[in-house]
Amino acid sequence: MSDPVSQFEFLCPADQLVVDQFIELETRLDDQPCWLVATRRPDGPRAWLNVCPHAGRPLNWAPNQFIRDDQGQLVCAAHGAVFETDGGQCVAGPCQGASLKAVEVIEKDGQILRRVEG
Numbered sequence: 001m002s003d004p005v006s007q008f009e010f011l012c013p014a015d016q017l018v019v020d021q022f023i024e025l026e027t028r029l030d031d032q033p034c035w036l037v038a039t040r041r042p043d044g045p046r047a048w049l050n051v052c053p054h055a056g057r058p059l060n061w062a063p064n065q066f067i068r069d070d071q072g073q074l075v076c077a078a079h080g081a082v083f084e085t086d087g088g089q090c091v092a093g094p095c096q097g098a099s100l101k102a103v104e105v106i107e108k109d110g111q112i113l114r115r116v117e118g
């Protein structure tokens with residue numbers, strides 16, 4: 001059995017992702033426009049759907065404006081759920097134990113790319 005052919009979608013220049021900072025990126029999933037929240041970890045980029053597992057709201061409080069705590073964790077602006085930024089798991093707040101939906105991204109040739117199975 002062969003692997004499916006992978007394709008990649010450009011999301012942003014790699015230098016837009018900074019450790020402990022979060023940005024919004026627009027993409028399309030299942031042919032629908034949607035927003036991602038992305039950051040950089042020491043071992044590479046991370047991205048998740050910008051949808052909180054508590055009540056389905058965006059995590060940011062204004063366009064491209066996210067709250068982070070003093071440990072660099074992502075805090076949902078709606079009701080304060082706190083997410084660690086390696087795996088996107090909620091570590092405190094109303095949906096503790098739930099996780100953000102991860103979107104696979106890679107860094108290549110100075111670009112952040114989303115893997116699209118084709």
Ligand code: FES
Nearest residue numbers: 052054055076079
């Ligand atoms: S919608 Fe995020 S904590 Fe409620």
